[in-house]
Amino acid sequence: DAGITQSPRHKVTETGTPVTLRCHQTENHRYMYWYRQDPGHGLRLIHYSYGVKDTDKGEVSDGYSVSRSKTEDFLLTLESATSSQTSVYFCAISDSQREGRSETQYFGPGTRLLVL
Amino acid sequence: DQQVKQNSPSLSVQEGRISILNCDYTNSMFDYFLWYKKYPAEGPTFLISISSIKDKNEDGRFTVFLNKSAKHLSLHIVPSQPGDSAVYFCAAGRALNTGNQFYFGTGTSLTVIP
Numbered sequence: 001d002a003g004i005t006q007s008p009r010h011k012v013t014e015t016g017t018p019v020t021l022r023c024h025q026t027e028n029h030r031y032m033y034w035y036r037q038d039p040g041h042g043l044r045l046i047h048y049s050y051g052v053k054d055t056d057k058g059e060v061s062d063g064y065s066v067s068r069s070k071t072e073d074f075l076l077t078l079e080s081a082t083s084s085q086t087s088v089y090f091c092a093i094s095d096s097q098r099e100g101r102s103e104t105q106y107f108g109p110g111t112r113l114l115v116l
Numbered sequence: 117d118q119q120v121k122q123n124s125p126s127l128s129v130q131e132g133r134i135s136i137l138n139c140d141y142t143n144s145m146f147d148y149f150l151w152y153k154k155y156p157a158e159g160p161t162f163l164i165s166i167s168s169i170k171d172k173n174e175d176g177r178f179t180v181f182l183n184k185s186a187k188h189l190s191l192h193i194v195p196s197q198p199g200d201s202a203v204y205f206c207a208a209g210r211a212l213n214t215g216n217q218f219y220f221g222t223g224t225s226l227t228v229i230p
Contacts, residue, residue, distance in 0.1 A: 004159075031215045042120075042205060043160070043220040050215040058217075090159055094216055104150060105207075105218060107159035 003027050004108035006091050012114045019078040021111050023091030025071075032074040033092040033105060034058075034066060036085075043090065049074055081115045088112050119143050120208050122221035130229050135193040137224050139206035142187060146208040150218070151180060151191045154203045163204075164191070196228045 003026035013019050023032060033048040035058075045058030047066040055066050063085060065077045078085055089112075092105040121140045129135045137151075147168040152160035166173040166180045166189070173180050179192045193200055203225045209218035 035220075040222060042122075042222040043207075045217065045219075048215055048217070054214070056214055059219075104162055104165055105216070106162060107152075109159045110157075 004091060004093055004106060006089075006108040006111050008111060009109065010112045012116065013081050014116050015082055016080050019081050019113065019115075021076045021089055021091075021113070023074045023076070023108060025074075025093050027093060027095075027106075028071060029093040029095050030071075031094045031105075032068065033094075034064070034074065034076045035090045035092060036060065036087040037090060037110075038087050046076065046089075081113075083115050086113060086115045117142070118222070119219045120206060120221045122204075122206060122224050124224050125222070126225040126227070128227045128229060129196045131198055132195045135191075135196045135200065135226055135228070137191040137193075137204050137206075137226065139189050139191075139208075139221055140187060141189075141208045141219075143208070143210070143219075144184075144187065145210050146219075147211065148209045148216075149180070149182060149189050150207040150209070151178075152205045152207065153200075154205060154223070160205060193226075196226075198228045198230050201226055201228050 005024045007022045034046040035043040044060045049055045049068040067075045090110045091108040094105045150165045151163040153163050154160045164178045182189045203223045205223045207218045207220045
């Protein structure tokens with residue numbers, strides 16, 4: 001299994017409070033991703049990183065920001081949590097592209113976030 | 117709009133029989149396709165992949181078929197085992213200069229009946 005950990009694993013917070021989720025990898029992979037999983041939507045990409053300090057938006061990035069100051073850590077921040085951000089959040093990593101083709105992503109165990 | 121669709125939310129199969137899970141996509145630029153298996157309270161686990169230059173890939177009991185003209189892929193599990201009971205997600209991706217973007221289906225919950 002790829003060495004990916006997420007912290008915290010569970011969190012309950014109140015609307016309007018800031019929340020930061022951490023993803024840590026020991027694989028030295030270049031690419032890191034944050035997804036959210038919701039019933040009826042599958043997994044949706046929030047933000048991703050293609051290197052230290054290099055990030056870009058995914059399909060559901062509103063209300064979220066990310067930072068990557070080290071290869072091994074990718075942080076997801078909810079600046080002011082809302083109830084619509086109650087979800088399960090997954091981090092994923094992948095290695096460099098080969099011959100321009102996509103590479104497999106490996107997922108962490110997830111963080112279950114409840115915003116009251 | 118959902119670029120990757122799994123139209124069957126659930127599937128039940130008898131142990132030992134074949135399980136066929138289906139997935140459709142809309143973007144012809146996708147060049148790589150993945151299947152993931154997910155148990156409750158765990159992260160998705162990579163199962164099998166196929167690139168757009170192939171139409172079939174096998175790994176033990178799992179085979180993925182790709183029909184590019186129909187924009188359709190399927191996962192066959194033969195023989196199905198009770199431990200295969202899980203939610204299966206298909207994903208389609210393409211390589212960009214800044215990384216690999218994948219789009220996921222909504223999942224199919226497979227139940228293998230002993």
